[in-house]
Amino acid sequence: MSNSMFPVKQGSPALAVSLQDASFGYDGRSRVARLTLDIEVGSAVALIGPNGSGKSTLLQGLIGLAELTGGSATVLGAKPALARRQVATLPQADSRSTELPVTLRQVVAMGLYRKLGPLRPLGRGHRRVIDEALERVGLAAFAGRLFGELSGGQQQRGILARALVSDPKLLLLDEPFNGLDRENRDTLLELVRELRAEGRTVIVSTHDLEIAQQACTHALLLSAGHSAEQPGHPASFGPVAEALTLEAVEHAAGRFSRTDDDCADDAERTLALGIAQLELEDHHTDGPR
Numbered sequence: 250m251s252n253s254m255f256p257v258k259q260g261s262p263a264l265a266v267s268l269q270d271a272s273f274g275y276d277g278r279s280r281v282a283r284l285t286l287d288i289e290v291g292s293a294v295a296l297i298g299p300n301g302s303g304k305s306t307l308l309q310g311l312i313g314l315a316e317l318t319g320g321s322a323t324v325l326g327a328k329p330a331l332a333r334r335q336v337a338t339l340p341q342a343d344s345r346s347t348e349l350p351v352t353l354r355q356v357v358a359m360g361l362y363r364k365l366g367p368l369r370p371l372g373r374g375h376r377r378v379i380d381e382a383l384e385r386v387g388l389a390a391f392a393g394r395l396f397g398e399l400s401g402g403q404q405q406r407g408i409l410a411r412a413l414v415s416d417p418k419l420l421l422l423d424e425p426f427n428g429l430d431r432e433n434r435d436t437l438l439e440l441v442r443e444l445r446a447e448g449r450t451v452i453v454s455t456h457d458l459e460i461a462q463q464a465c466t467h468a469l470l471l472s473a474g475h476s477a478e479q480p481g482h483p484a485s486f487g488p489v490a491e492a493l494t495l496e497a498v499e500h501a502a503g504r505f506s507r508t509d510d511d512c513a514d515d516a517e518r519t520l521a522l523g524i525a526q527l528e529l530e531d532h533h534t535d536g537p538r
Contacts (some may be wrong), residue, residue: 268284271322272480284482293441293464293466298484299456308423312332312338312421313328313334317329337415338423376444379410386431422441423450425437472500
């Protein structure tokens with residue numbers, strides 16, 4: 250695949266992320282490579298791919314926590330590490346907060362520490378921001394509850410509230426929908442739509458093609474390398490309807506069979522079901538053969 254598969258468009262709107270033949274990894278070894286693409290401000294991008302394709306490494310690279318092993322990367326007009334104060338993240342898990350005897354309100358307040366410092370007391374305005382974030386994720390009634398006592402879905406929404414209090418321009422959500430029930434899933438989907446409408450940029454890692462179709466403007470499909478030593482690489486990028494083609498998704502997921510018995514885990518099974526849905530839609534579009 251050519252490095253110029255996703256060329257930079259001249260005269261494009263303000264960019265949240267610009268990658269030019271970028272590679273990211275650790276200890277000098279690339280985990281994801283050959284990334285050339287622009288993400289415009291206000292976009293919501295679904296980052297889709299099987300395990301081992303480099304989704305989490307890419308997200309870490311966008312905040313300077315994974316090495317830029319090749320090419321160039323610009324985030325909000327600066328090098329990734331320098332843009333970190335304007336970026337908020339929602340990790341796959343936050344065990345530190347669940348193990349400590351802290352309330353949901355205290356966890357959300359942690360999102361202000363980067364700007365205030367951990368020793369500076371919260372003022373009235375800060376407490377109002379925390380209340381508004383909790384209200385927004387539907388957890389105002391649980392503010393005084395110990396974080397570890399909340400359900401997994403409520404914890405995810407709480408961590409998102411922690412991200413929102415910092416008023417980020419870019420949000421990186423690493424598989425936030427994993428294991429959520431329908432209510433929590435729908436709440437997060439609506440929040441992604443709202444954030445996009447506000448002009449914030451969201452990149453959400455997921456195995457679920459339906460999430461991309463329901464809440465995102467664009468999709469970036471990553472394919473795993475042919476062996477454990479090879480980095481992941483892009484299979485397609487563009488508006489959701491153009492990027493989520495059957496051919497592109499099958500290429501991204503090509504390292505495993507699409508049968509339930511052969512899929513290695515629930516994440517791959519979810520992606521396989523998405524392929525089956527695309528096959529069904531493709532059949533309906535083309536008619537019987």
